[in-house]
Structures are given as C-alpha cells and as structure tokens.
Amino acid sequence: MxxxxxxxxxxxxxxxxxxxxxxxxxxxxxxxxxxxxxxxxxxxxxxxxxxxxxxxxxxxxxxxxxxxxxxxxxxxxxxxxxxxxxxxxxxxxxxxxxxxxxxxxxxxxxxxxxxxxxxxxxxxxxxxxxxxxxxxxxxxxxxxxxxxxxxxxxxxxxxxxxxxxxxxxxxxxxxxxxxxxxxxxxxxxxxxxxxxxxxxxxxxxxxxxxxxxxVKNKTATAPNITQRYLICSYPQKVDALTRILEVENFEGMIVFVRTKQETESLAEKLRARGFSAAAINGDVAQVQRERTVNQLKSAKLDILVATDVAARGLDVERISHVVNYDIPTDPESYVHRIGRTGRAGRSGEAISFVTPREKYLLRHIEKATRQPLTQMNLPSVDDVNSTRLARFDDQITTALTSPRVDFFRDVVRHYLEEHDVPEVDVAAALAVVLQGEEPLLLEPGPVQRPERDRPERDRPERGSRPEQGRGAPRGERRQRRESDQPMATYRIAVGKRHKVEPRQIVGAIANEGNLSRRDFGHIDIRADHSLVELPAELSPATWDALKKTRVSGQLIELQPDGGAPAGGRSRKPRH
Structure with missing residues (x-):
C-alpha cells in the first residue's frame, strides 16, 4: 500500500x-x-x-x-x-x-x-x-x-x-x-x-x-437528463407538442409556460386532443393544487401544465419528461425546471421549444450550463402513425389475455355461423366500432416550417417598407396586409423612459391576452406611453387579462386611444 x-x-x-x-x-x-x-x-x-x-x-x-x-x-x-x-x-x-x-x-x-x-x-x-x-x-x-x-x-x-x-x-x-x-x-x-x-x-x-x-454545482445540469430542443414557430407549438406526446414514451410530464392564462389554455387544448392534462398556477386554489399533484403522483394524471412559480418545490418521481413550451429567459430557471425530472437517480428527458428569434436564449443556457443541447426534428406523420399502430397492436395483445375473451369468442363464432364473412373482416369491423369516428392514423398534410426555412417568396421583398410598422415580425406583416380584420389604436402606459422595445410589448400582450403576433399592427413608442394597433374587437377575456399585464415591471393600463391613430388607418375599438 x-x-x-x-x-x-x-x-x-x-x-x-x-x-x-x-x-x-x-x-x-x-x-x-x-x-x-x-x-x-x-x-x-x-x-x-x-x-x-x-x-x-x-x-x-x-x-x-x-x-x-x-x-x-x-x-x-x-x-x-x-x-x-x-x-x-x-x-x-x-x-x-x-x-x-x-x-x-x-x-x-x-x-x-x-x-x-x-x-x-x-x-x-x-x-x-x-x-x-x-x-x-x-x-x-x-x-x-x-x-x-x-x-x-x-x-x-x-x-x-x-x-x-x-x-x-x-x-x-x-x-x-x-x-x-x-x-x-x-x-x-x-x-x-x-x-x-x-x-x-x-x-x-x-x-x-x-x-x-x-457551493457551486448547479449551473451544471444533472448528467442523467437528456436535453434536446426543437426549432418551431409560435403557431406551430401546439401541434408540435401533440406529435411529441404521441411518439415519446413518457410516464409523467410537466410542460412549462410563461403565463397563468397559457397554463389553462394549453391544458384545455391537450385535453381536447385526448391527453390527461391539468393546469397549475398561482390562481389555482390550494386544495385543488394538492389534489392535482396527488393525481400526478398516483398516475391518474399524466401532464401538468405549469408556471415556474407554481412548480417550485414540486417533487414527483414519475415525471420522466419536462417540456419548455416557452423557453425560460434565464439559465437558472432552465436548470430548476429540468431538475423536476431525473429524480432519485432515474433518467429524465428535457425538451425545449425554441422559436427562431429565441436562439440567443438557447446559446445563453448552453454557455451557463456548459452542456450543448441536441437539436431534434419534429416527429413526422410516419413516426406518429407507426407509434399509433404499435399501440393498437399492444391493445390487441393485452386484450387477448383477458378472461372475457372466451365470452366474446363465442359471440363472434355465433356471428360467423349466421353470416358467411371471413374472420379477418369481422375483426376489422370490430376495430371500426372500437375506434369510432376518430381516424386511427394521422393524415399527411402541410407542416408549417420554422421562419428560417420558409421560401423567400413568403417574405417581404428586399428593400420594401412594410405597411404595418415595427410591431409585427416580418413573416407576419404580409399576412396582416392580406387580412380584412379591422384594427384600432390603443394606448399603453409604458414608453421610452421605461426602456421598452417593440418585442417586449408584443411578447407581453400576446402571451397575456392570448393573441397571435399577427394581431399586431404599428407600434409607436413615445416618451411616457406607446400606441399599439390591435384588433378593434377584443374579447372580454382579453380585456380582463390585459388589465394585469406588465411590461418592464409597469402595468400597461391598456385603453382605447383618443388621439391620432398610430398607423393612420385604425378605427376606434369596440369592447
């Protein structure tokens, strides 16, 4: 020795x-x-x-x-x-x-x-x-x-x-x-x-x-968590998440979004697509919150859509996947989020959705964690259909072990004796009954590509001046010009002295008000306020949500503008 x-x-x-x-x-x-x-x-x-x-x-x-x-x-x-x-x-x-x-x-x-x-x-x-x-x-x-x-x-x-x-x-x-x-x-x-x-x-x-x-050890992420990212545009996110849920083999999942409103909206969209999902945010009553977490722990619920604050302290071993539906703006939040998976020595999966304009956030995360994320492709129609067929096969295999098979075997045998039909046709007919009106396979269709992959003809011609001003991203201004949606000018209580930029205004109002970025027209940032073009008829739910919206920590206090229109074409809003 x-x-x-x-x-x-x-x-x-x-x-x-x-x-x-x-x-x-x-x-x-x-x-x-x-x-x-x-x-x-x-x-x-x-x-x-x-x-x-x-x-x-x-x-x-x-x-x-x-x-x-x-x-x-x-x-x-x-x-x-x-x-x-x-x-x-x-x-x-x-x-x-x-x-x-x-x-x-x-x-x-x-x-x-x-x-x-x-x-x-x-x-x-x-x-x-x-x-x-x-x-x-x-x-x-x-x-x-x-x-x-x-x-x-x-x-x-x-x-x-x-x-x-x-x-x-x-x-x-x-x-x-x-x-x-x-x-x-x-x-x-x-x-x-x-x-x-x-x-x-x-x-x-x-x-x-x-x-x-x-103690410095946690800008590094756990080695047992596989980290991937998907480049996708904002409107593409729901369909992308749906495909990922179909092809990934997951137990429990947390999907992180930025706003309270988005937790409820996304959970509802996932339930409509047949997934077991619930929302958790700061407005959810504590009794309901505890019930939801217990359902996740006991496998009565598979997907939790949450904000950062609502998920703090959440420790559920069966969470196999974390999805950053909205990528966090700082590396610490990213590390904390993905730390909800890979607990107790188990392996975990972290998937982040990144829009083309958010690539800089991805670079910040990789630099802070000293670990590159692997780019993944959007699951194809064939990927989804292969998974659905495999799941259908598994259902048949499981059903064959059921003690009820003998009873139904006699029922089918009686049908075959009464009707001259091949057995495989009877099995296919029973599958139709089981499946109902919902198609088993996903139909091929156009998939919206990220903005960086769109053909040049979808973008404004080089050197042309967009009609809608600085507020709307380039790929969406053309869609705005082709739309007949009436626009109106609104005043918000943030301006140059608050050091705001158009992207901050668009991001906050779009996220909180459940609006698309194509709903924005011209944005005119002035000394102590800004003028923003939005749809003339905002829903009551949008008005209610935007009452609490902040930009740079300041309440925006959205109200119809009584002065000159921001872009010269708007009319007064109705609500």
Missing amino acids: SQQEQTEPEPVTFADLGLGEAVLKALKGVGYERPSAIQEQTIPPLLAGSDVVGLAQTGTGKTAAFALPILDRLDLRQKTPQALVLAPTRELALQVCEAFEKYASGSRVSVLPVYGGQGYGVQLSALRRGVHVVVGTPGRIMDHLDKGTLDLTELRFLVLDEADEMLKMGFAEDVETILADTPDDKQVALFSATMPPQIRRLSKKYLTDPIEIT
Whole structure:
C-alpha cells in the first residue's frame, strides 16, 4: 500500500458533524449515508450557534443543512414556536415541512406549515396546541403576526430559504418586518442561489458576523437528463407538442409556460386532443393544487401544465419528461425546471421549444450550463402513425389475455355461423366500432416550417417598407396586409423612459391576452406611453387579462386611444 493510500482521509459522515444520536438514528432510517457539500460545511457552524449565509441552489441538499441542526437543538418542553422557516412558495413550504417531519421521525417534534390558500382554522388550532417549528410563506406569516395569533417572542432559529426568490416575488418588506420583530438573539440562516445587493444588505443588517458558505454545482445540469430542443414557430407549438406526446414514451410530464392564462389554455387544448392534462398556477386554489399533484403522483394524471412559480418545490418521481413550451429567459430557471425530472437517480428527458428569434436564449443556457443541447426534428406523420399502430397492436395483445375473451369468442363464432364473412373482416369491423369516428392514423398534410426555412417568396421583398410598422415580425406583416380584420389604436402606459422595445410589448400582450403576433399592427413608442394597433374587437377575456399585464415591471393600463391613430388607418375599438 502506498504512502498516499495510507494517508488518504476517510469520507466525512453525519456523525463527524456533531449531530446527536436521535437525529443520526432518523437519518439512518431514511437512508442518508454521507452529507452533501452544503451540509458538511453548514451543519457544524449552525450547531455552534453561528449565523450562516449559504449560497446554494435547489438540489444541493440545503433543507437538511438547516433542518438537522435545528432539530438537534430543539427544546421539546417549549410550546411556543422555536424555529421559523420562511419560503417563497406554498409548494416549497410544504416540501420543507415534509423534510422536517421525515428527519424528526419517531420524536415528538411538532411542525406546522403556514401558507395562503389553507384555512386559518387548521393553523390556529395547531398553534393553540403548541408547535416547535413553523414553515410558512411571508404573506401568511405576516397575517398571523398582524392578528396576534403567532407568538414569536421566544423564537430561537430563523431560516430564509431561497431568499432571492422571496425578494423577486415582492416579499422584501414582509421579510424585513419579520426579521425586525423577532428576538435580537435569534440565530439566522440565509440561503440563496445568488447574492444580489439586496440580499447582501439584508445579511449585513440582520445577521451577526455570519459565516458565508458557497457551493457551486448547479449551473451544471444533472448528467442523467437528456436535453434536446426543437426549432418551431409560435403557431406551430401546439401541434408540435401533440406529435411529441404521441411518439415519446413518457410516464409523467410537466410542460412549462410563461403565463397563468397559457397554463389553462394549453391544458384545455391537450385535453381536447385526448391527453390527461391539468393546469397549475398561482390562481389555482390550494386544495385543488394538492389534489392535482396527488393525481400526478398516483398516475391518474399524466401532464401538468405549469408556471415556474407554481412548480417550485414540486417533487414527483414519475415525471420522466419536462417540456419548455416557452423557453425560460434565464439559465437558472432552465436548470430548476429540468431538475423536476431525473429524480432519485432515474433518467429524465428535457425538451425545449425554441422559436427562431429565441436562439440567443438557447446559446445563453448552453454557455451557463456548459452542456450543448441536441437539436431534434419534429416527429413526422410516419413516426406518429407507426407509434399509433404499435399501440393498437399492444391493445390487441393485452386484450387477448383477458378472461372475457372466451365470452366474446363465442359471440363472434355465433356471428360467423349466421353470416358467411371471413374472420379477418369481422375483426376489422370490430376495430371500426372500437375506434369510432376518430381516424386511427394521422393524415399527411402541410407542416408549417420554422421562419428560417420558409421560401423567400413568403417574405417581404428586399428593400420594401412594410405597411404595418415595427410591431409585427416580418413573416407576419404580409399576412396582416392580406387580412380584412379591422384594427384600432390603443394606448399603453409604458414608453421610452421605461426602456421598452417593440418585442417586449408584443411578447407581453400576446402571451397575456392570448393573441397571435399577427394581431399586431404599428407600434409607436413615445416618451411616457406607446400606441399599439390591435384588433378593434377584443374579447372580454382579453380585456380582463390585459388589465394585469406588465411590461418592464409597469402595468400597461391598456385603453382605447383618443388621439391620432398610430398607423393612420385604425378605427376606434369596440369592447
């Protein structure tokens, strides 16, 4: 044995970190053997009573990094809350709560999740009985503090989990209020994927000589996830997704979109095509949300259409595929999204739809993750039909093993005796009955190609000036000129001082208002507002959706414009 082999250090275990016997026993029960990097570096200083700032992303094991030392130091005789964990979303709060309960298995530790959408009654009765750990979202915690129903006067530990996300979601004021209104001698642990100035300021103001720990491993994606992308135009996406669903062998799937409205719209379109799909977004009631996730876990539901925020904390092992129907605008969101698959060591598939104008986002993701994505082709009609025929064969094979076959064999034999018809014709007739009016095979038809592949005659002639101005993409202005749809001029409350560009206006209004990009005419960006040509008759649903639409963080406050038309041809809108 060489000298190097003799002196090589033994791997660190949880017992080496100073945790007590009760916690070590619980860890053994859940099968944890070795601490992750964030756990190895964070647990000892937390056990020693130091404040900690941990820079680590989702999937690094940070929940155990703060939960284990808290559980090790709880006083089970105290009935008022000793530990408070703030999380940005209900899903993450529930996930953290479940982790605490798992690590505290066999003990008398009481953990309470507190979040919006859940009835106050359950939370109030638990608080009256006494709880040791509260895990909640800032908004609902503030509600309890305002009502006087949550006593934090004896709080010993406070954790900010995914602090950067909480600030992005507008919880900065609530978080600061909670930090300021809890005991000065509490121990604070702050975990964040990034360290923006606001987080740095929070740390300096509310933490005492914190130990800063950085774990870098998660701009890299998991090696067990295969990553592909498909170049397709916006109108092509639904048909492309439908074909992929037909040919891919998937168990459960999450389809990520950018807006709440798109979750409902896409889920409805998928259900109309025969797929088991449901939407999850911030407007879905918590009871319905939990029911939907449980259906996904139990295979009663196959496809979840979700926004980024709604999917935070979602951990379902049977998710084999993630589809970025709308590619995310930053690499961190991409890594987080595709991390919903490939769980527990299983393999996963990630497919991203990329329009020709979004190729730069693809390049950013590849650069940040240091991993190229593989381009895939749109499944052809032959691919889809081969899959359908194979599925039909499997149905026949499975049916042949059914105990009901003997009964129907007698029924068919009786028919053959009464009618002089070949057996294969009877089988074909039964297949017609089974299939109904829906054709078994996909009919060949024209497939819309990405804009980069369209023939030159589909584009405006070089040097010509499009009638519709800057707002509509080039390939769609020609379609606008050929359309008789009446247009009107609308005013929105964002302009040059908000540093907006036509593409931002088109993207926000199209996504939120469920409009096509071909519905846009001329866009005139002025100092403090912009004029946009849109269809003269917008539906009530579109008006309602656009009331909440923001561009560059500013509400657009869409309204009919009373001044001169943006493009000189519009008429007043009707709604």
